[in-house]
């Protein structure tokens with residue numbers, strides 16, 4: 049039986065109390081009278097559909113947004129002037145890892161770690177050699193090697209997430225050491241999406257440590273199994289409003305899904321798999337593909353097949369879609385797509401697009417979408433020529449088709465004139481999927497296709513990928529979400545050190561088998577036989 053739960057009901061003075069917080073963006077009411085509180089030493093989940101207001105709430109807490117009059121935020125019983133200033137955040141011990149990490153890509157790892165101090169510390173502490181030494185000391189307890197002198201923009205997504213976590217957790221620890229009496233708060237907005245499973249386990253340990261020392265954590269994730277594992281209470285938002293705050297121990301996964309999206313889900317994707325895919329001819333054949341990490345890869349994809357590629361971070365699986373699209377430079381390789389043959393060393397994104405290859409990258413803010421353009425402009429970028437006749441643009445048909453895609457993919461808000469950057473993260477991802485699937489490619493390359501997407505929309509996106517495959521498209525999906533791969537794929541190749549170490553056909557596709565194979569260092573013979 050679920051019950052609404054508050055810190056006061058638990059007999060505690062809340063560390064943080066949010067009361068009646070609203071925020072409007074023009075006609076969009078992103079937050080509508082939301083209240084919740086945070087007890088000392090608790091891990092509190094914040095969940096809700098894409099666009100339900102989670103990031104807006106967090107950005108209000110971090111002073112990036114000024115909420116509407118009547119909104120109240122209290123920290124340790126003290127009402128905080130709004131918008132919360134950077135100085136208040138420091139003093140009150142509020143630290144954040146935002147969904148888009150908010151790192152400066154052109155600065156180094158060390159500069160990003162000490163960015164808050166750059167204007168306040170004595171200059172000798174900010175000399176390169178000093179910064180480097182201090183960065184090394186700060187990074188050391190967290191176990192993952194990062195070069196303090198590396199430019200952050202060149203780091204892999206998992207390393208960037210690690211850096212943002214180290215920066216926030218170190219800040220919290222400094223606060224804790226200074227001000228023992230007032231617990232601090234760490235807010236993590238969807239950070240696990242970037243992390244491999246080992247990184248996730250390490251983060252969970254850190255969260256437990258932080259909670260054990262009396263500080264509190266707000267944990268935002270679309271991965272509900274994680275939320276159920278790590279939190280003690282969960283607050284659910286829908287359409288900017290509070291649905292409820294519940295004790296985690298009282299809530300089952302299905303109930304939580306229903307609270308989030310207002311219905312249960314239960315689609316079995318195996319029903320949508322193409323029956324006779326094994327007997328079909330290959331439409332894509334890749335041979336001797338090498339690049340920065342991958343070495344001499346060869347594989348084929350059959351008509352109607354969804355081929356997954358997986359492995360540990362750094363194993364090379366993440367590079368495959370970008371290499372095939374020409375977004376990363378291959379050093380050797382050939383690609384046979386139907387009748388066409390490509391030399392991979394000279395592949396470029398425009399050549400790939402022109403030959404019917406589409407790529408949905410992991411980095412939606414960078415490579416995936418143009419934030420300053422509208423949703424409609426983003427949707428039509430790749431297919432604009434279909435709307436041009438004798439130099440004229442058929443605008444009404446373009447509007448009509450864009451509006452239909454917004455409906456089909458449940459992209460919110462429905463307004464095609466919204467700037468892409470103003471959509472919530474998950475809705476941006478839906479626009480990118482819609483844009484590329486609309487081009488009807490022969491080969492669809494996906495990298496973490498449901499990154500940041502809520503549980504209901506994730507199901508819709510996976511169904512669309514299956515449908516596209518069913519209609520004959522060849523699909524390659526690189527993902528660290530082994531559960532998703534086991535649902536979506538007909539076959540999965542697992543890489544280690546740049547080579548395929550296992551090939552798991554449909555009948556052996558479990559998330560455990562995929563994850564386990566990532567730890568192999570030499571190929572398993574029997575699994576690849578007969579395929």
Ligand SMILES: Nc1ncnc2c1ncn2[C@@H]1O[C@H](COP(=O)(O)OP(=O)(O)OP(=O)(O)O)[C@@H](O)[C@H]1O
Nearest residue numbers: 073078098099100101102103104470471472473474
């Ligand atoms: N700067 C902005 N300008 C205009 N609208 C905005 C802005 N930021 C957010 N919104 C809108 O506010 C609503 C809530 O967005 P928010 O990013 O808080 O959702 P979310 O719950 O974090 O979603 P996701 O799970 O996709 O990250 C959405 O309708 C979004 O389009």
